[in-house]
Amino acid sequence: MLITKEVEFNYDNQIFFKFQNIDLKSNENLLIIGNSGVGKTTLMHLLAGLLKSNSGSIKLFDQELSQLSSHQLDRFRKNNIGIVFQRSHFVNSLTVKENLQLAQYIANKKDNNRIESILKKLNIFDKSNKKTNQLSQGEKQRASIALAIVNSPKLILADEPTSSLDDTNCSKVIKLLKKQATDFGAQLIVITHDSRLKEHFKKSIEL
Amino acid sequence: MNIFKLSIKNIFNKPLSSFISLSLLILGIGIISLLLQLNTLIKDQMDNNLRGIDMVVGAKGSPLQLILSSVYHIDSPTGNISLEDAENISKNRMVGSSIKILYGDNHKGFRIVGTEKKFIELYKGVIKEGKEWNSPYEVLVGSKVYEKLKINLGDNLVSSHGLRETGQSHDEGTFKVVGLLEPSNSVIDQLIITSPESVWDIHDTHNHKNDDEHDHENEHAHDDREITAMLIKFKSPMNIIQFPRQINENTNLQAAVPSYEISRLFKLFGFGIETLSYLAYLIIIVSGFSLFINLFNSMRERKYEMALIRTLGASRFQLSTMIIFESLVLTISGFVLGLLFSRFGVMFVSSLMEESINYNLNSFKILNEEYWLLGLSILIGIISSLIPAVQVYKMNISKILADA
Numbered sequence: 001m002l003i004t005k006e007v008e009f010n011y012d013n014q015i016f017f018k019f020q021n022i023d024l025k026s027n028e029n030l031l032i033i034g035n036s037g038v039g040k041t042t043l044m045h046l047l048a049g050l051l052k053s054n055s056g057s058i059k060l061f062d063q064e065l066s067q068l069s070s071h072q073l074d075r076f077r078k079n080n081i082g083i084v085f086q087r088s089h090f091v092n093s094l095t096v097k098e099n100l101q102l103a104q105y106i107a108n109k110k111d112n113n114r115i116e117s118i119l120k121k122l123n124i125f126d127k128s129n130k131k132t133n134q135l136s137q138g139e140k141q142r143a144s145i146a147l148a149i150v151n152s153p154k155l156i157l158a159d160e161p162t163s164s165l166d167d168t169n170c171s172k173v174i175k176l177l178k179k180q181a182t183d184f185g186a187q188l189i190v191i192t193h194d195s196r197l198k199e200h201f202k203k204s205i206e207l
Numbered sequence: 208m209n210i211f212k213l214s215i216k217n218i219f220n221k222p223l224s225s226f227i228s229l230s231l232l233i234l235g236i237g238i239i240s241l242l243l244q245l246n247t248l249i250k251d252q253m254d255n256n257l258r259g260i261d262m263v264v265g266a267k268g269s270p271l272q273l274i275l276s277s278v279y280h281i282d283s284p285t286g287n288i289s290l291e292d293a294e295n296i297s298k299n300r301m302v303g304s305s306i307k308i309l310y311g312d313n314h315k316g317f318r319i320v321g322t323e324k325k326f327i328e329l330y331k332g333v334i335k336e337g338k339e340w341n342s343p344y345e346v347l348v349g350s351k352v353y354e355k356l357k358i359n360l361g362d363n364l365v366s367s368h369g370l371r372e373t374g375q376s377h378d379e380g381t382f383k384v385v386g387l388l389e390p391s392n393s394v395i396d397q398l399i400i401t402s403p404e405s406v407w408d409i410h411d412t413h414n415h416k417n418d419d420e421h422d423h424e425n426e427h428a429h430d431d432r433e434i435t436a437m438l439i440k441f442k443s444p445m446n447i448i449q450f451p452r453q454i455n456e457n458t459n460l461q462a463a464v465p466s467y468e469i470s471r472l473f474k475l476f477g478f479g480i481e482t483l484s485y486l487a488y489l490i491i492i493v494s495g496f497s498l499f500i501n502l503f504n505s506m507r508e509r510k511y512e513m514a515l516i517r518t519l520g521a522s523r524f525q526l527s528t529m530i531i532f533e534s535l536v537l538t539i540s541g542f543v544l545g546l547l548f549s550r551f552g553v554m555f556v557s558s559l560m561e562e563s564i565n566y567n568l569n570s571f572k573i574l575n576e577e578y579w580l581l582g583l584s585i586l587i588g589i590i591s592s593l594i595p596a597v598q599v600y601k602m603n604i605s606k607i608l609a610d611a
Contacts, residue, residue: 041609050518050605071522078520085608089515091213093220101208106521147519 001026001187002047002155007056009042019043019056020205029178029188031197034207043207044159044191048081049073061154078107082148082186084177086160088140090132096143097128100150107151118146121183122176141173149184156181158190162197174200210525214532217505224501229541231494232587236545236580238487241552242480243576248553253279253469256394259329261444262451263463264288264296265436270463271472277308277436278465280318280394284310287433288460296437296460301450303442309406310435312366317352319366319382319399321406329438330393336360337386343405346382350390351397360384364399366409407432491587494541498534499591506530506595514604527596531589538588542581546573 002024010016017039024030034040045051046058049065058065061080068076090099100115119125122142127135135143141161148156158177162170174190174197181188190197198204218225256278265273268285275282290307297305306329309321320326324339327347337360340346348358358364364382382401390396441447451462506513513526 045605045608048518050608074517074520074522077518083518085515089511091512091516092509093216094208094213098208098216102213102516103519105208105210106516106519106525147515151519 001028001061002030002189003057003059005057007043007046007053007058009039009046009051009053017042019046019207022205024187024189024203027187028203029181029201030190031201031204032189032191032207033193033195033198033204035193038207040191040193040207041159044157047189048083048157049077078151080154082151082153082156084144084148084156084158084161086163088132088144090140090143090147092131092133095129095131096124096135096146099132099143099147103147103150109151114152115146115150118150121180122146138169142176145177145180149180149186152184153186156186156188158188158192160192160194161190162194163192167196170194170196171200210529211532214529214536217509217529217533218536221501221505224505225537228494228498228501229537229544231490231497232538232541232584233545233548235487235489235491235494236542236584237548237552238490239484240546240549240574240577240580241556242484242487243574244549244553245556246476246480247574248557250473252392255392256330257465257469259440260438260465261441261447262439263436263465264293264439264454264460265463267459267461270461271468273436273461273463274465274468276310277438278394280320280398284435285461287435288437290432290434292458292460293434293437296454296458297439299450301441301443301446303440305440306438307403307434308436308438309403309433311406311410312368314352314364314366314382314399315356317349317356317397317399319346319401319406321401321403323403326438327388327395327400330391330395332391332393332395333389334386335389337384340385340400340402340405343402343408344382345385346399346401346405347386347388348384349388349396349398349400352399353384353387358384358387360387403434491583495587495591498537498587499594502530502534502592502595503598506599510602510607513599513602514607517602517604518608523600523602526602527600530596530599531592534592535585535588538584538591539581542584545580546577 002022004019004022006021007019008017009019019039022030032040032043042051046053046065047060049068053066063076065073065076090096091102094102096119097115100118101110101112104110104115116125116128119128122145124135124139124142124146127139127143132140132143148158156177161177162173165173177188177190178200180186190201260278263273263277265277265284266286266288272282273285276284293305293307296302304325306323306326307321308326310318311321312319327339332347334347335350337347346364352358362384364384366382382399382405388395388400441450447464451464454460454462516526517523
């Protein structure tokens, strides 16, 4: 499913990253763990097609990412990848439901039933018509998970989803993410420095 | 949900800053459109009343005053001329037709004009009720006069001396309303029209009664009847160059050409209108800047949001379109509201004018120049959103997200 080889990236010829090879099979989840400054976010952006590597190969769902133009990468991303960011981002002028509708619109989809069922599953259906800045921290996180999975991605990338949470909530969130991934038939890659997550993943690599 | 809806939601999410740019634009567009409308309406109205009058003959004085008083009935007359002199001119072979006009009295501020029946034909006046006058002291009443004063057929009107309401009243000068005119959208709407004889007669009695120092015998020894002005149409338009000059040089009368005087008046107006419209264009430019700053700031505030939309798979182009949409929605609604503003302005000015000079300006058609204003609004919308749109297009989403 995901095979990377000799991926290298540098920012303005100053900060230089060389990533170890990854080989992830279908139906496997992955934990990528590392301390600050080892390029975790960079790696995630490379996998999501938000950045292009300087050399090496990233093959995701049998597609070599470096061969895609930026426009093709946009399309590839909306069809295959859902991203959960460390801090939740939303379109502030829209309600929770409208944010999800916007995500669907961008992916040329329209399915209010799916939005409803996702919100119900994540237990924030009663917040559908609330503006996102009226949500609590926990609700925001669940809403951003909803945003990541609304277009049925095959891969969910999560960037530090638990770093600011206490042990109880940390375990809750990671279980929720894994469950959503399984329920909606997606694979999960979590990138974090949070070593508490190790016990939740069979497969992990350390940067 | 789509990009267009999102633009609108974004505008309403920041109502204050949107409102400021919008109101500047409304003000600018509104002022220009108001000036255009008033200019056109007044010009139309002026031209409408000018039909069929090539030249006006009256007493010496300001030619503009002569035109304003005897064609538009809004200024005091320059004085009177003798009937004899006037008739000499009307007998000239260059004159196609002539209409005598006499002033002297008013009824509650509306002018009573003594004139010939041709005068009503000149303005295509149609009698709505009643008939034309047949004997002195019978009057036809214009539509605005009877609407405002609630005058009915058969009523008696008391006239007062002079052209303004404050004049001394002629107790014996009662006119009988024999006819009401249909609205014609010309000056006859605001006039009370009667035969020349009525006006001569009323001032004769007036003189007998009050001016005892006058030598009456002498006054009536010859035909001393006077008129205020004479409206003249030439046989050939060519005469317009030669004939007025002849009169001005060879007689003690004054001849004025309305079309010339009015274009002179508009040149005087024009300066003020031009200055005001430059000011309005300046306001539009400022509104463009305000719009730009507005978009630029909101774009910086919304950079995470933009990055999010990109990670959801929207293209750079879609995001830039959203910014341009936001700007266009504002400028186009600014245009529409500005036009609305100008129409209210026209209504307001027209109600003011109706009070003071009995003019009515009512027309709401969109002028060609206003379509240019629409073009201008769209242009302002595109220009002020161009830089923000390009910046969004070139945005480095990875960097923004990593900074979060």
